[in-house]
Amino acid sequence: MPLNDFLNNDSRAGNPDKRKRVFKKNTGSIPDIDDLYKGIIERDRAKLARAITLIESNASRHFESAQMLLEKLQSIKADSIRIGISGVPGAGKSTFIEALGTYLCSKGHRVAVLAVDPSSSLSGGSILGDKTRMEALAKNPRAFIRPSPTSGTLGGVHRKTRESITLCEAAGFDVILVETVGVGQSEAMVREMVDFFLLLVLTGAGDELQGMKKGIMELADAIIVNKADGSNLPYAQKTKNEYNGILHFIQPATAGWETKAYTCSSLTLDGIEEFWQVIGKFREVCGNSGVLQQRRKDQLKDWMSSLITEQLTNLFYQSHVVQKFLPEAQKEVMAGNKPAVKAVQELFDHFRDAMKE
């Protein structure tokens, strides 16, 4: 089975809608790699978009082309900052990104916005499916907005977003914003592909904390209390202080960097410039200490390990002998009729035999 089929495998493979979609993609033409390569280094946003579509494709022959393209682009070294932005639905992620992105474009930066949304593979895209959410930024010639990959397992989304970052950087985007919803396992995934992780929250730390997935605060390099404007301002200040109190007890996500809480308004733009100064300080401190460079290397190594684990798991669970014998083995173990280690040993005997075929 080709590698791509492993990477893109998901439990909905038997779903007729899904099959139809894959089939449709298979009938598409293979883009000219040299043409895409040239387009990307010439900073052509339309070509960049087509290249991302190529790497998001589930078809095996597209996969080979995509890897060829990535390999060609590998030599382009970009000086970029990758920022993950998370927050529960309603925290104002898109208005914040629009405000920040527009500010950065005005300062001469080129800003790419990518999304990792675990729900999008089920619903067909929720957080960035509608580009009109960031209408002003989408129209800015210095910005590029890309919705979440709409299919593949979470691991597959991970791969596609990581590779999209590479493409965007090769196309000259120096600020990469990766947006995700603060409700699931996607935050840890985004944390593993960015330099800096920002958590957007609303006023009322206690209530907020109750709804917040455990462990997300520990990922953050900064927490911004959003919508700090009008009558909400004093509450936002209070919430900021509450978060700073809680952060005191949490180990910082980045060695040598103190995670702090700030306030921001995407309406008045108060706090947007301050946030960019925080990023500047972060690059200075963690760049000088070497933490940032080491983080990127470690991320690549860890990513290789997760790709390996994902593939091994697929190799095993998709093996016809495992699919044949696993359900009965699980039943026997759960009923207490067979020791778990013995059951696994038997499965591996079958698996190894099948691998020889």
Next chain:
Amino acid sequence: MPLNDFLNNDSRAGNPDKRKRVFKKNTGSIPDIDDLYKGIIERDRAKLARAITLIESNASRHFESAQMLLEKLQSIKADSIRIGISGVPGAGKSTFIEALGTYLCSKGHRVAVLAVDPSSSLSGGSILGDKTRMEALAKNPRAFIRPSPTSGTLGGVHRKTRESITLCEAAGFDVILVETVGVGQSEAMVREMVDFFLLLVLTGAGDELQGMKKGIMELADAIIVNKADGSNLPYAQKTKNEYNGILHFIQPATAGWETKAYTCSSLTLDGIEEFWQVIGKFREVCGNSGVLQQRRKDQLKDWMSSLITEQLTNLFYQSHVVQKFLPEAQKEVMAGNKPAVKAVQELFDHFRDAMKE
């Protein structure tokens, strides 16, 4: 390669001390399985101890015998409660276990104490290596104390402790206490093999929380503020209230069960009987709802999955082709010279070829 070698593999395989130890074990005789089986069902503690030594052995032929023994014992259904007990060093785990164990023995229970100590595989046993720490309990004919397995990866320790629980239950122990140090990944591992998870803490919730590994409170079905005696009593009460305040924001570890904080003194024995009443209530509530039965089934299924993942990982990383090509592949990816997915694809091509041999 035999399954046991996978399961017991650790990074110190090349260490000469380790090799010598394994060799020494290999020269030992294989115990008579029927004799051990008979000893266990006759509740002979010496035979139980020998059976646990057998399952802890790293030798392949001992592994086969151990699995035969476990299979023979599989039909014995025990009505037991498995309690995990964790806390930072100094929280008073051993005096608490001694007090609780002695109380339970006096009430007619038979109590087995097992330890999971990730540090013991490096230091040669730290939390329960010295039985004299629980001298009174160790002498009690209704109790059985077993130090942590002293070798194997953390996954290996997991396997051995799980299988030791099975042996203890077959030998008529109806209360299984699994002790672990509240500083690492061993808590999550213990949580996966027990019905009830107890966290022992000391006074001063704030300070304590700072030193506590994140996420451990979320595992607990009860928190006991220990050493609640003498001049420390009012502080312990205060700390209990602080923990109850924090627990309010945390999702309970067990559906339908409210995790609460209590105080206890292993000196005055205040709180020991109350804790046993909490356990009784837990068994009643979660037994009636079916949560407890489902938890045990889920634990077995999850355990099978982790055994499979562990074995797959070993199969891959111990493959001679992977050992040959992985370091260079990692170097290329970390240097940014090769896309990660392509590097992994090449490794899998080698791996699949090698599996056919």
